[in-house]
Amino acid sequence: MPPSISGPLLRLMARPRDDRGDVPGWVMVTLMTAIVVAGLTPFVGDELRGLLERAFSMVSG
Numbered sequence: 001m002p003p004s005i006s007g008p009l010l011r012l013m014a015r016p017r018d019d020r021g022d023v024p025g026w027v028m029v030t031l032m033t034a035i036v037v038a039g040l041t042p043f044v045g046d047e048l049r050g051l052l053e054r055a056f057s058m059v060s061g
Contacts (some may be wrong), residue, residue: 041048
């Protein structure tokens with residue numbers, strides 16, 4: 001590889017990566033949402049099912 005390309009490429013690869021994001025936070029939000037939905041389903045399952053059926057029928061025409 002020519003030095004004119006390899007120098008900038010090596011500097012680019014050596015940069016610290018600080019843009020990885022907050023994966024554990026998103027995992028926690030997803031897990032907590034699933035727990036809330038599972039906990040409420042026995043109490044509001046029929047209402048939720050009706051709400052979703054109405055929403056899907058409005059979208060599908």
